[in-house]
Structure formats: structure tokens, C-alpha cells
Amino acid sequence: MTGRVTLPRTGTEAAWRRAARGFLSAGVPPEDLRWTDATAPQGLFDNEADVPDGAREIRVPRAFAAMSNAVIWHNDADRFDRLYAFLWRLQREPGLMRDRGDVQLAHLRRMEKAVHRCKHKMKAFVRFREISAPQEGRRQFAAWFEPTHHTVEFTATFFARRFADMDWRIYTPDVSAIFEDGRLRFALDVPRPELPGDASEDLWVTYFRNIFNPARLKVQAMQSEMPKKYWHNMPEAASIPELIAEAPARARAMAAAAPTLPPVRTARVQEVARAQAPDHWSGPREGFAAALSGCARCPLHRGATQAVPGAGPETAALMIVGEQPGDLEDLQGRPFVGPAGQLLDAALADAGVPRAEVYLTNAVKHFKYVTRGKRRIHQRPNTSEIDHCRWWLEAELARVRPTVVLALGATAAQALTGEGAGILQRRGATERGRHGGAVMISLHPAHILRVPVPAEQVRLRRALTDDLAAAFATCRGADARIGR
Template sequence: MYRAVMPKIGTAQAWRDAARQFLAAGVPPEAILWGDTSTAPDLFGVASPMQTGGQVTVPRSFISMASSVVWHSDPERFARLYAFLWRLKDAPHLMTDRGDADLSRLRRMEKNVHRCQHKMKAFVRFREIGPPEAPRRSFAAWFEPTYHTVEPTADFFLRRFSDMDWRILTPDVCAIFEGGKLTFREGEEKPALPEDASEQLWITYFQNIFNPARLMVKAMQSEMPKKYWKNMPEAAHIPQMIADAPARARAMAEAAPSLPPARMAQVQAQLAAHQSAWEGPKDSLAKDIAACTRCPLHCNATQAVPGEGPMDADLMIVGEQPGDQEDLSGRPFVG
């Protein structure tokens, strides 16, 4: 029985080297005990064989997948990768077999690691730890990743913040970038980081871009899981922002200008064209209606049909054009 212990730092390269040696020596998966530095050593295991055999070619897609899966926290990840690699050397088509259960599990692990890396890029919050007048400013951040993603994600921060010194401290592995050199070391406990002068500015910005009318709590917590909130300064304000969202949304709606729909311009033009210009005395309105010839309806009508009732009535009933009975009698609503 062989034993392969993977280090916390440089895990991806260590696994590739060990897997290459085992594969070249023809060691089957069941003959290897994989583990990391947190795994208790096996008393009966021996180190991996220092043997190099013929070249083994595997699809590049497997190398890419393995480079992510090794950073998962599943203690069986190394064994699962090697077991699939053992099958893959004789059947390269397995990398495209969507029905393969082993591949499906590895793909889910790969996706989990990628998601954790995405969260790390989004939720790391730096605080300045050095004097601002120093030639090279220095920052530090505390983060608690779900998986071992500090090392594979460090290049992102290296490219983005190459003009300053920084350190990302976690319980697992810490990334240190000082003087243009990136190094890694074992994890540590959460340090007491100083307050940052620009932190309040960031919180003010975060509160002002929050749109209460579009709040979807479940969707927000899916993108910003609660487990990360304790290390994000702006997260302390999220519960109150959620509680105030309904009232703020109502206030926004009440303060919004009520613009008429586009069709109202046409409606108002039609209304103005047919609006009565009568400005005479009300007692002579019926006589003037009877003499009206402003529209073609008078051509075939016996007489006009004015309305009835008091001019100051609180309720008015409006009907369609007069029917034959109304036309003959000269009164509305008699048919």
C-alpha cells in the first residue's frame, strides 16, 4: 500500500507529480492512500514510487479540471481524481461522457471551487495597515473561504494590486505580496486590523446604490451568502436596509413624476376638437342644441335630444347616441 500526502501549499503541482509517478509505475487506485497534512499518517503506507515510465497522455480538459478540484475540501478529492485518471488513460472519451457518475461528481466539485473563487474576488475587503506616506502602501484583509482557494486565486489580486503591498489572511493559507514578490504561508487566527479611513465612504456608496424597489432577498443572499457578511463592513447595514425597503419603495413611488401615457396627446387633441364652445346662458342651451348642425348626425335625425335634469346634479348618466324612440320623443332614455 502506497501513501501520498499532499501539502497545503503547492497542492496542485504536488498532486500532478504524485499521480504521474503512480500512473507511470502502474499503481492502481486501490493501492494508494491519499491525504493532506491534516490527515493522520498511515502506519503501513509507504511513499510513492520514484519511478518514471512511458509518457501518459490525457486530455487537457482533465488537467484543467484537476487543477481546480485539488483545491476542494473533500478529503477524497485526490483519490477520486486519480481513480478517474486511471480509467481515463485507456478511455479518453470519458471526459465527454455526461452520463459518467465519477465525472459528474468531479465537475460539481470543480464548479464549487470556481464559485468560491468568484466570492473571494468579490468579498475580500482590504484595510490599510501601513502609513499612507510610505513609498509603497500596505493593506491587509481577513477572509474565510469555503474551500482552499487562496493560492489559485492570488494571481487575480496580484494583477489588480501590483502597485502596493498586501496580504490576504485566512485560517487555511495566507497570501503575502511584498516588494513585488508573492509568497504563501500557513493560516492564522483573525488579526485585529485597524479601522480604514475610506471604509465609511464605501458604506455610504453601498447604501446609496441600493434600490429598495428591486429588492429580492433570496437572490441577494444567493449572490452574497450570509457566511461572508461578518467580514464585510457594509453587511452590518443590510438587515436595516431590508427592513426599510418597503417604506422607501413607497416613498420613491409617491415622489416619482406621474407622466401621462403617449396616447394621451391624441386623446386630448380629439377632446379639444369636439369640446363645446357654448358660453351663452344655460336656460337657452336646449334651443341652441336643437339648432346645432356641427356634425353629420343632424342630417337624418328628426330632432336633437338634449339632456334632462338639474344643472348642478351630483350624478350624471351618459348614454350612447339617441335611438329611434328618443329621436321621435326628443327625450333621452325612453326607448
Template sequence: MRHVVVPDRGTAEAWRALARSCLQQGLPPSEINWGGEHSERSLFDGEPLTRSGPVNITVPRSFVALAETVCWHRDADRFARLYQFLWRLKDAPHLMGDRADPDLAHLRAMEKSVRRCQHKMKAFVRFREIGDPQAERRSFAAWFEPAHHTLEPTASFFANRFGDMDWRIVTPEKTAIFESGQLTFGPGAPKPELPDDANETLWLTYFRNIFNPARLKVKAMTSEMPRKYWKNLPEAATIPDLIDTAHARAQAMAQAQPTLPPLRAEKARNQLAALKSAWEGPGDELAEAIRACTACPLHKTATQAVPGVGPADAGLMIVGEQPGDQEDLEGLPFVGPAGQLFDAVAKSAGLDREKAFVTNAVKHFKFTPRGKRRLHQRPDSREIAIAKAGFTPKWRASSRN
């Protein structure tokens, strides 16, 4: 059994080099005891493994990205799990695409947990000024308790964002120090005594005013802002009161809303009225024009044209493709098998057919004779174009179909 020590700093890069050495020596996962700098060695551990020279081993890039993230997980078995999967992956690269693989699924869950921790760190670190505000480079400090070892991989985000000031982020295990544009890491420390922030009152006022009580969802809020972080967030002290008074504040907002529409609403109504069609709906003359239509050859073989039925001011229009055999014989839309299905669906949906205007896009039945039967045939592009022209408000009898 070989004991492999992965350092606490530069962990991802170090594990990658050590894993290469293990593969070069042909060490299977069962012969390696992975551990950190402060982990205890097993009674059966042999000599520690040392890094070897460059090793040419090819693995999918997606695994490299996965490993660089999982290395910062708090699970003590993270290095062993990564190597076990790498041992399989070297002979079967397709495993990176197998979502059903249990080893990969576990590593993906660990990756997701680390990335979530990094996201929370970026959102919840709160700096306090500890130096002279008049100095050329102002100095700040913050305390944070990450769920995983995410300070080192996340520190570059703060270095890029706050490059014009000196700062340090203290955690129980490690401290990130940024001074004069240089990022270094030191040992962890207990929570320091940080001074009050003069701008905190302004921030709390802003936080209270952007809180919308009418959209309060406590579970969603605590999912994005877990309670374990509240003790280090100044705004968290206001959250219980905001939750308790949310219902009353939402009612007050509803009662205080204006009773008259704003001036911009009148402008919007005028624009809507200008876009509304001048056609007031189908009348008796429309049905007569449909029955007299000869714009395409369909009128020659069909029994009759089938106009729509229903109230002219209906709020809902149902449009089918064309009449069927039964519709052609009776002169009414949706009375055949398709109409029976429509009636059943409409009833289950609570739709009153008598209150809807029911029609077809093409008003004549197009079919192919097969003995005594007439088989439905789709209308062609010309027939459909004529039907579309008939839907304009200024319809003409010669173009209606």
C-alpha cells in the same frame, strides 16, 4: 497499500507529479491511500510514495485543467477521485466528453464549487490599511474564510491587481503575503484585529445609494452574496435595514417621479412621427385595385383576387402566404381549413378576429390541377416581388397582387 502524501502548498502541481509516478508503477486506485500533509495514515499503509523522474503519459488537456482546480477542493477524497478517473481515462480518453459518467459529473461539480469560491474571494475580500499611509509602498491586510483551499490559486489575481502595494490575506489555514512585488505563503492564523477604514463611511454611503429597492430580490441577492460572508463585509450591516424599508422606498420613488415627460421625450416623439407612413390604411379603392390586378399570370387561372378584410385602423395585421381553394371561390381570406385552424388558435389566445386586419401577401390562388382537385403551389420569386411592391404606401393598381 501505498500512502501518498500531497503537500498543502503547490498542491495541484504536486498531485500531478505523484499521479504520474503511480501510473508509471502501475498502481491501481485500490492500492493507494491519498492524503494531505496533516492527514492520518491508515494502519495498513505501506511506505510513502516518492516522486519518480519524468513520465510520458498523455491525457486530454481538459482533464489537466479539471484536476488543477479540483485539487483545491476541501473534500478529503478529492485526490482519490481524481486518480480513479485518471486510471480509467488513460485507456479511454473519450470519457472526458461523456457527461453521463458519474465520476466525471462529480468532479465537474467539485470544479464548479471551487471556481465559485474563487469568485466569492475576489468579490468579498476587504483590505484595511495597517501601515503608514505616507510610506512609499502602503501596506494592507484582509481576513477571509474561504469554503475551499482557494487562497493559493487565487492570490495571483490580487498580486496582479494590487501590485503597487504590500498586502496579506489571512485565512484560518494559510496566509498569502505580498511584499515588494514577491508573493509568498505562510501558515494560517486567527482573525487579526484590523483598524477601522477611514474610507468605509464613504463606501457605505455609495452602497446605500446604488441599492434599488424597486428591483429587490432577496433570494437572488443572497445567492450571489451568501450570508456566511456577511460578518466580514462592512456593507452587510446595512442590508437588513435596506430590505425592511425597500417597499416604502419604492413607493416614495414612484410618488416622486416627474408628472411631465422630459424634454428629450418630445424630441423622440417628433422623430417617430417623421418615420410614420403617410398611408392611412386600406380603403375601398385598394380592394378594387387588387381585384383589377393583372401584373402577373396568376390572375388568368384564379377565380378572383382576394383582398384583405378588417378595420382600416386595426392594431394587428395577420398576413398569410396566399389564398387557398375555398378563399379563391369565396373571395375572402382565411375561410378554408387553414382559416378554421386560425380561428381556433385565435380563440384560445383570446384574439378577436373581427378587430384584426386579415390578408395574404399574394392575392391570387396559385395551384396545380389534379383531376377535380386544385393543389396548392408556392408562388415564385417574381410573384412574391410583385406582392412586396404592393405593400408600399404609394401602391399602384398595376403592381398590386
């Protein structure tokens, strides 16, 4: 015969845990019990079950303890039966809490979420009114609230911590929370009191009306966060229908009153937009540099001092492309002026290549770095940044029209050929670039500087010198053939 287990309306959580532990220790299956609270009517054949002593230790996952602590306060009359049935299964299936496909667990999780949502609404929408004069010692406040679930006891400890220096009462149609002299208690079925007016409500309503932004009004979203069932107990909610009705006219008035003059930066934004058109830059070099200085095609412009354009004669037969500006390049606005640039200058001299006859630039025009103390440490650009900046490199290629492009390192090789891997194996080879011209692959001077073994560093520097000499000789030979 099924036994009835009646739980009290307050202290429900502790009572359910004690009863569930006792029945589980005694091996009573879920189908032999009918769980109710004190408001449920007595059935004709109901026999109140005696709760056995919970002699056996019951272990449950922490996730179940947290879930049951919320589900107990749901308004579903079957909540206790569902919890006990799941707890019964959990003793035989220890991993059940991790089974996302379990129907019973999914239902309990939805109940848990609903209770936590109700708890959040209670914290947000309880509106206290002062019910005592300040000279009476501890100030006293009261509120009327209508929760969806039985969340007063579940939430009352929050208010006790938050408002510990005053006495307060939260009345509801079911259980009311009363906090007096630092002690919290609960009362049942207290009639709704007549609460006095509160002078501070007018100030609060005025504030609410003034922060209401008609241009950002989304009625459905607002009602999702502030359900209409709570409105009649919130003083500011009386203004909401009027504010909604006036919103379109107020939004039009705000737009009409907005400044009509464009901001000072509009001209620069328009210049940048023109510079980022699909076709390559066709204006003079000075215009190209100005447009590049306003580049915002990728996030790198936010941290850099400035964009660094290429430098050298626009009739150069040899273009050398590095990775990106370094710390000194970022500060001075010129390419290859730092330690890597000094090594490149020495290699150019050893190869017999006049720097004045070479166009020097980088695949990425802004310095990418991380800050460590007072130092800015170089970071390699990613594929997205390389692709965004390739527009400027292609514009330089179209303007200079070099015979040979020497790609220094993986980033330059990726920007020019679409492939940045295997630089050591490809070094010295000539490939066809995306722009249709010849691209020779070599090593970046910064990579050579980072090599810790002196003998290896000498070998790599010699390789760079050889590549520079070969590229320059190719340009000279081509110039002689085409009469450049």
C-alpha cells in the same frame, strides 16, 4: 498493502501532478493508494508510499487538466483519490471526458464548479484595509477572508496582477497569501490579526447605502450571490438588515413621490392600442393613417422612417398589394414611387389600367432593410412580420372592399391567401383570399427588375401586363353586373 500519499498544503497542484504521473507510470492502481494532505491524521497501518519517477509520458485531454486544476483545491478529503481513479480510467477510455452520463465525471464537474464559485466569491468579497502610512513607500494592505474551499493559492495570482503596485496580505484560517515587493508567498495557520480601521470604509458604506434600491429587493437572490457567511467580514454588510427592514416603506415612499402626470407620449400609445383592437378599423381614412403611423406591432417600426399607408380611391374595384415599402417609399410615405413603382406604372399604362382608379398598398407597412455603407438594402419580411402587419391589410380590405385583389409576389400572396410559395406556377390564377374575396397572383415588379437576362425580363414584364389587364377586365365585368 495500501500506501499513503501525503500532499503539502501549499504547492498542492504541482505535487499531485508529479505524484500522479509517477504512480500512473509505475502502473499502481487507485485501490493501492490513499491520498491525503498534511492535515489528515496518520493511520495506525499507514505506510508512506514512495513516489516513483514519472518516466513514462502521460497524455490527458486539456479538459481534464483544467478540471483537475480546480478540483485539487476542493475541501473534500477524497478529492485526490477521485481524481487519480478517474485519471486511471481515462488512460483506458480516452473519450471519457465527453461522457456526460459518467457518474464519476459528473461528481468531479460539480466539485470543479464549486471551486470556481468560491474563487469568484473571493475576488468579490475580499475587503482590504490599509495598514501603513502612505509615506512608507509601497502602500500596504491586509484583509481577512474565510473561503469555503482551499482557493487562496488558486486565486492569489489574480490579486498579484490586479494589485501589483502595492504590498498586501490575505489572511485566512488555513493558508494566507503574502505579496511583498512584487513577490508572492504563502504562510500556514497565521492567527487572525487585528486590522486597523479604514477611513475609506465609511465612504464605501455610504455609497452602498445610496445605491441600494428597495423597489428591486429580492432577498433570496441577494443571499444567493452574497452568502451570509461572508457578511461579517464586509463593512457594508452591517447595513443590510436595516436596509431590508426599511425596504417596503422606502418603496412606498418612492411610489408616492413619483410623477403623477402621464408622459406626453401616452395619448399616442393609447391611440395605437385602440388601433390594434381585434376588430378592423372603422374610422375615417385620416384616423386610419394616424393610427398606422404609430404602429409598433412588430420590430420593423424601429428602423423605418415612417409607416406607408395605401393610396387610391376607397371605391376602387381593383386593389394591388405589393410586398413592402422600398427606400424611396419609406422616405416619401407613398407606395410604389421607386423603381418598382415606375415599372408598375408602365405596365398599368400598357394594360390600359388608369392608376387613379386603382388602390395601391403593401402587405407590410414598414421598410425592412440592412445598411451597407450609405445604402439601405431591402430585406424580405419574415412570417411573423407579415402576420403582425396583416391586421392593417385586412382593415384596408374591409374599408375598400375591392372586387379583385392582385397579389404581387410571394409576400403579398402569403398575406392574402396564407401561402407564398410557387408564385411562377400560380401566376395568372384566381384564388380565394383569407378575406373571402378573389385574389389573383402575379409577379412583383422588383423581381422583374432583378432578372439579369433582358429577354426573360421582357417576357416577365409582359406577363405582369397581362395579369393587370385580366384583373381590371374582371373588375369591369363585375361592376357592370352588380352596377357598382
